[in-house]
Amino acid sequence: xxxxxxxxxxIGASHKLSGMECQDSYKKKELIDGTIIMxxxxxHGSKSCxxxxxxxxxxxxxxxxxxxxxxxxxxxxxxxxxxxLNREGDTKVAQTIDxxxxxxxxxxxxxxxxxxxxxxNGKKINEKIYMQYGSTLVGITISPTFLFALQIGxxxxxxxxxxxxxxxLQAEKILGTETRSLSSTDSWKNAIATxxxxxxxxxxxxxxxxxxxxxxxxxxxxxxxxxxxxxxxETIKQHGADAVKKNLKEWLxxxxxxGCGDDVTLLISYFYHxxxxxx
Amino acid sequence: xxxxxxxxxxxxxxxxxxFIWIVDCSGSMFGEKIGTVNHAIQSxxxxxxxxxxxxxxxxxxxxxxxxxxxxxxxxxxxxxxxNFTWDDLDAGGVTDLGKAFDMLAAQLTIPxxxxxALPPVLVLLSDGQPTDDYKKSLNxxxxxxxxxxxxxxxxxxxxxxxxxxLQEFTGNPELVLQANNPQALVKMIKWxxxxxxxxxxxxxxxxxxxNDNGSxxxxxxEKAATVLDINNIPNASSxxxxxxx
Numbered sequence: 001x002x003x004x005x006x007x008x009x010x011i012g013a014s015h016k017l018s019g020m021e022c023q024d025s026y027k028k029k030e031l032i033d034g035t036i037i038m039x040x041x042x043x044h045g046s047k048s049c050x051x052x053x054x055x056x057x058x059x060x061x062x063x064x065x066x067x068x069x070x071x072x073x074x075x076x077x078x079x080x081x082x083x084x085l086n087r088e089g090d091t092k093v094a095q096t097i098d099x100x101x102x103x104x105x106x107x108x109x110x111x112x113x114x115x116x117x118x119x120x121n122g123k124k125i126n127e128k129i130y131m132q133y134g135s136t137l138v139g140i141t142i143s144p145t146f147l148f149a150l151q152i153g154x155x156x157x158x159x160x161x162x163x164x165x166x167x168x169l170q171a172e173k174i175l176g177t178e179t180r181s182l183s184s185t186d187s188w189k190n191a192i193a194t195x196x197x198x199x200x201x202x203x204x205x206x207x208x209x210x211x212x213x214x215x216x217x218x219x220x221x222x223x224x225x226x227x228x229x230x231x232x233x234e235t236i237k238q239h240g241a242d243a244v245k246k247n248l249k250e251w252l253x254x255x256x257x258x259g260c261g262d263d264v265t266l267l268i269s270y271f272y273h274x275x276x277x278x279x
Numbered sequence: 280x281x282x283x284x285x286x287x288x289x290x291x292x293x294x295x296x297x298f299i300w301i302v303d304c305s306g307s308m309f310g311e312k313i314g315t316v317n318h319a320i321q322s323x324x325x326x327x328x329x330x331x332x333x334x335x336x337x338x339x340x341x342x343x344x345x346x347x348x349x350x351x352x353x354x355x356x357x358x359x360x361x362n363f364t365w366d367d368l369d370a371g372g373v374t375d376l377g378k379a380f381d382m383l384a385a386q387l388t389i390p391x392x393x394x395x396a397l398p399p400v401l402v403l404l405s406d407g408q409p410t411d412d413y414k415k416s417l418n419x420x421x422x423x424x425x426x427x428x429x430x431x432x433x434x435x436x437x438x439x440x441x442x443x444x445l446q447e448f449t450g451n452p453e454l455v456l457q458a459n460n461p462q463a464l465v466k467m468i469k470w471x472x473x474x475x476x477x478x479x480x481x482x483x484x485x486x487x488x489x490n491d492n493g494s495x496x497x498x499x500x501e502k503a504a505t506v507l508d509i510n511n512i513p514n515a516s517s518x519x520x521x522x523x524x
Contacts, residue, residue: 014334044485045483046482046484048484136483154483175398175424175428176398176428177397177398177483177484178428179484179485180486181485183485213483214481217294217395219291220289220292226289228287228288232288234287235284247283250286251288255286258292260481262481
């Protein structure tokens with residue numbers, strides 16, 4: 001079995017008009033044994049979150065770093081890692097990510113000599129600092145034997161194969177433009193996580209599609225969005241990952257322009273047998 | 280060479296943004312008040328069209344709901360702002376605000392609303408006291424998912440308006456705009472009409488934790504409707520020569 005992982009992030013059409021930068025970030029990391037760790041994050045972009053681009057970068061870096069550390073800690077005992085992630089995915093793992101994201105935010109805030117909000121009794125108000133970097137996070141670790149996914153806030157993660165399109169994680173639907181955020185106090189309490197074993201019965205080719213909410217929100221409805229996920233998969237099957245990779249940025253720009261105008265990020269990990277086409 | 284392929288995917292669409300004028304047409308609005316409302320709302324249309332064209336990623340849909348003895352939709356279905364026309368309203372009858380809230384609630388459920396819409400903007404104009412039991416209907420409206428998330432503005436016309444009721448509707452005293460003369464009424468209507476462009480930005484905002492008022496729809500303890508920039512609300516006391524209503 002082989003895999004190819006690629007993605008793109010584009011500034012939203014309406015953000016471009018208002019002179020804002022793209023607040024989304026994404027990261028992928030491949031470990032020696034072929035394990036893929038990847039994440040997307042959507043900085044909030046509202047006025048109260050002026051550094052949310054930095055917040056989303058920290059989010060994807062934190063997820064990849066934390067998951068790699070867990071992976072290395074249990075590298076000689078895969079079953080123990082699976083058991084741990086299954087039991088503690090939405091608690092201790094999420095807490096670690098929450099803690100590390102906030103630690104890095106404070107460090108960068110101080111390093112850049114940005115204003116420190118102080119309370120009436122002279123104490124530093126860290127919550128107001130975190131708010132300025134607010135971001136969501138969707139991340140997945142795909143090892144040869146399991147996959148572990150975690151999400152805080154909006155965004156989508158789908159698994160697609162010849163049998164159809166399925167959610168890997170399904171976050172609560174919050175109406176409007178609000179979302180759960182890493183910047184909230186104890187943001188880990190809003191995390192959702194899942195662990196699944198992988199085995200020989202898995203059908204290839206298959207793909208994981210991970211995106212920020214600008215992608216789904218640009219579609220007329222949920223069915224049209226699922227159709228798009230399936231279509232990306234079929235296009236890779238038919239034309240190869242390279243062809244999709246080369247066109248991806250342009251497609252996402254078009255999606256934002258004809259859709260909701262928000263930043264759009266899409267990260268795809270495509271798995272296939274040696275005999276099948278991908279490149 | 281790069282292979283040029285057609286973009287994969289289903290149908291794309293901008294996000295709908297519903298903007299609803301809710302107008303008190305009871306007998307006390309007769310004459311200059313309803314005349315000013317008709318003229319002022321009519322005059323906001325070109326600016327709302329311009330504003331919508333500057334944000335092609337939100338589809339601004341406008342409707343009018345009137346209430347007096349009973350309530351009814353003047354605009355039966357949501358209309359794209361470019362095709363929206365204002366039909367002058369007449370005044371007469373009592374103030375059945377509860378009926379208006381019932382009709383509003385029926386339209387803010389999913390469906391006919393979709394879950395991918397932007398928060399709806401509701402602008403209520405009234406000069407008097409409701410004559411029906413509006414509280415039950417208002418509670419029902421504000422319990423709906425889109426009722427909670429709606430951006431609600433009230434324009435209090437004249438000194439007999441029930442500001443407590445209007446504040447119950449907006450959930451925020453700063454969004455009860457005072458209009459005690461025709462000039463103030465025109466300015467407040469104009470300001471309210473800009474709410475659509477303020478709500479239409481796709482940027483997201485953090486919601487509180489599930490355990491701390493997450494279900495209230497409030498933003499980390501802030502008032503929900505502060506998604507609007509309330510700093511530029513016209514100062515009612517400095518508009519017009521005197522309070523004549």
